Amino acid sequence: MSHYAQWLALAAKQAGLRPFGTIALARVIDWSSRIAEDATKLSLELRRVRDLLVAADQWAGRRGAECVQSADVLTSLASRRVRTGDIRQRVHQQIFERTLLIDTEGSRVAQANGLAVIALGEHSFGLPARIIATTRIGDGSVVDIQRESQLGGSVHTKGVMILSSYLAARYSAREPLSLSGSLVFEQTYAEVDGDSASLAELCALLSSLSGLALRQSFAITGSVNQHGEVQAIGAVNEKIERFFDVCEARRTAANAEGSVAALHGVLIPASNIRHLALRDEVIAAVQAGHFAVVAVQRADEAIAWLISKGSEPPDATACSARMDERIRRRLREFARLRQRFAGVSATERVRRQR
Numbered sequence: 001m002s003h004y005a006q007w008l009a010l011a012a013k014q015a016g017l018r019p020f021g022t023i024a025l026a027r028v029i030d031w032s033s034r035i036a037e038d039a040t041k042l043s044l045e046l047r048r049v050r051d052l053l054v055a056a057d058q059w060a061g062r063r064g065a066e067c068v069q070s071a072d073v074l075t076s077l078a079s080r081r082v083r084t085g086d087i088r089q090r091v092h093q094q095i096f097e098r099t100l101l102i103d104t105e106g107s108r109v110a111q112a113n114g115l116a117v118i119a120l121g122e123h124s125f126g127l128p129a130r131i132i133a134t135t136r137i138g139d140g141s142v143v144d145i146q147r148e149s150q151l152g153g154s155v156h157t158k159g160v161m162i163l164s165s166y167l168a169a170r171y172s173a174r175e176p177l178s179l180s181g182s183l184v185f186e187q188t189y190a191e192v193d194g195d196s197a198s199l200a201e202l203c204a205l206l207s208s209l210s211g212l213a214l215r216q217s218f219a220i221t222g223s224v225n226q227h228g229e230v231q232a233i234g235a236v237n238e239k240i241e242r243f244f245d246v247c248e249a250r251r252t253a254a255n256a257e258g259s260v261a262a263l264h265g266v267l268i269p270a271s272n273i274r275h276l277a278l279r280d281e282v283i284a285a286v287q288a289g290h291f292a293v294v295a296v297q298r299a300d301e302a303i304a305w306l307i308s309k310g311s312e313p314p315d316a317t318a319c320s321a322r323m324d325e326r327i328r329r330r331l332r333e334f335a336r337l338r339q340r341f342a343g344v345s346a347t348e349r350v351r352r353q354r
Contacts, residue, residue: 001029004042011050012068017057020068027073028052034237034277052076074280091127095246101186102128103216104247105262110134110208112306113219114185114200115239115266124235126242128219130186131197133204137334138180142167142205155195162195163202165226166299171324171331178334181205195223196233199267202299203306210326214306217262218294219243222269228299232271237278240266244282244291251290263311265292267302 005025012020020028029042031052036043043049055076060068094100102113114131117124142164160183168177183201199222207214221239223231233239247264273295285291292311296302304319 001042004029004032008049008053011046012053012057015050015054017053018060018066018068020053020056021070023070024056024068024073027070028056030277031073031077037234037237037275039274039277055080095128096249101130102246103130104250104264105217107213107215109211109213110204111216112200112204112207112214113216113243114197115219115221115243116185116197117235117238124238126235126239128243128246129197131183131200131204132186133181133183133201133208135179135181135205135208137178137338139176139178142181142183158195160198160201162224162226163198163205166202166224166228167205169226170228171327175335177331178338179209179331181208196221198222199224199230199269199299199302203303206303206323206327207306209330210323211330212307212323212326215262215309217247217264218267218292218306219265220267220302220306222267222272222296222302224299230269230271230296230298230302232269232275236268236272236275240268240276240293241279241282244285247291248281248285263292264290265294267294267296267305270295270297 008025008028009020012018028049032043032049033039033041035045035048052073056068056072059072059075059079063072065072091100095102103111104113110133112131114129116127116129118127142160163183167179167181171177172179183204185197200220202224203214203220206212219239221233221236223233225231243266244264251264276293278293282291286293289311294305296305298316300320301316303323304314304316307319307323308314
């Protein structure tokens, strides 16, 4: 960082810019680490770094200052978000007006808030998405509705197939899995790819099977493997910040009406901690207790947070045992019904359903 700060100061001098204060250089280094997506690395995208130095210098010039300060760097970054934020703002407005349905209060069965990301050139922003699961008697398959409608990529399909394997291994190692499930991203009309929503999809499936409601004040991002371990994903900062923006707007509206908003937050993989470089307002909300960023290592921990109601870490073992008991009871019921229908003709099945 010392060498990087020296290079920044030299680049500013060579470009004829005002000298940068120590805190201003620290802000640029923070931003460089953010675009590198790693707290232990700094970006060498020199053009983007120089563009930020020039913009910060211009804001300092508007103030009539002789030195670039931290506030000038922050203003430059904020104005850049505004210039590139037309689509982001339109999506945000649709969520706030409930044209795009995203719940941030209460609890729902078989419904979870996933987090996607949209990239527009060098800029990207997060997008909350409602994930719905359904379960019924079947042959052990999980249908990816995105894939069936040709709106899902191969990596996303792989993630759904891993969920099927996880369910079979955990709940049906000694007998056939008499279950069929369906998963869908609601109100999405473009291709969905990647496996970063597989943890949210698993939580929605387990909620549908167990009947336990998931609190909607939390969003989930993370990939999951066949052993239930939560794996790292990309664009973690953009995803957290977008859900924070939605929750903060609704919290402000709730406070204006005299009501108290629930604790909001995002569940992320523990392996993504090193990639965090959040905006100051998100950090301030966490420090004030309005928002939480919770790191989890296993799917059981995520489920425990979602089916509990407090702000303290729940007992993941007790929550998993409670959920497993309900799911196994449900699966045994599915198995009995499937066996009962096995020797019945199609005509008789229709008659019984009536």
